[in-house]
Amino acid sequence: MAINSLKDIYLDQLQDIWSANTQSLSVVTELGRAAENKDLSEALIDGGNGIADGIAEIEKLCNDHGVKPDAEHCKGMEGLVKEARAHGLSDEISDADVRDAAIIPQYQRMVHYALAGYGTLAAFANRLGLDGDAAVLKKCLDQTYDGDRRMTEIAMTGGVNKDAAS
Template identity: 30%
Template sequence: MEKTTKRNNTKAAKNASQENDSRLEEFFHDELKDIYWAEKHLVKTLPKMAKAASAEDLKTAINDHLEVTKEHVTRLEQVFSILEQKPQAKKCDAMEGITKEGDSIIEDTEDGTATRDVGIILACQKVEHYEIATYGGLAQLAKTLGYTKAAAILEKTLSEEKEADQSLTELAEATVNEQANAE
């Protein structure tokens, strides 16, 4: 009798674990759709930011990151393929809000000023920080769910987002902030 009870308890625990995994799996897939939309949205948004910037270094940094962002879209499509799912985007309210805030910064600052460039850097860093948080969490979830190839892809993108954030900080510290302060 005691063995049967232990076996049933083990079975129940295993079923509960699988149920949680399926919820976690669903959450993971949903968040992938969210960041997929966000990256595709950035492909459309970054050229506007580059056009609004006046510092050539900033324009170059944004345009370079645009090319990297296109690679991120392709990588996410690889992750969907690993999961045997069709790539699907789900509107990311957070990214939409962050990019709208970037639009407001451009509208609220004077064209051709270093102050606008400071605002653009800040807006871009807000994007990067959102992406860093998302890719960090997704990479961990992929590991938890046993998707080691997907985790490696997500970690590569995470690393590139961190590099972009650091580059923006260096650009601000090296020239743009001081130029804005002198205006």
């Protein structure tokens, strides 16, 4: 797609976040299965459900604008997914508590990519006067922030980091 306007950037970035979400969904599911801590596992399962919801919302927006959601491949998320597998699911991590502590930053790195994407897209939609799109993207952004805060809570006060340090 030729990029000649803010609308073109907006559509390109919709496709990018769709690709990013699609790639991250499988590894978040794997991280959820690997997590020993019940709260962490549940948060990752909920995170996967949120990612799936985001995929569906972005797909609808793409279709509304007449673009294919899968026309872009997000290389940024490709790298983050590779890192999550290497550092959160590594066979070299033999202690379950240490694995749980390693999973959290891998998940949060992917979440932070999504936060940047949703925030930028919401700003573009607002500027373009796409109020319906902006509302959808703001909802996705808010839910993603909630997931990030929940993960921080699990690490800090939920005992994951404390257990890994023992």
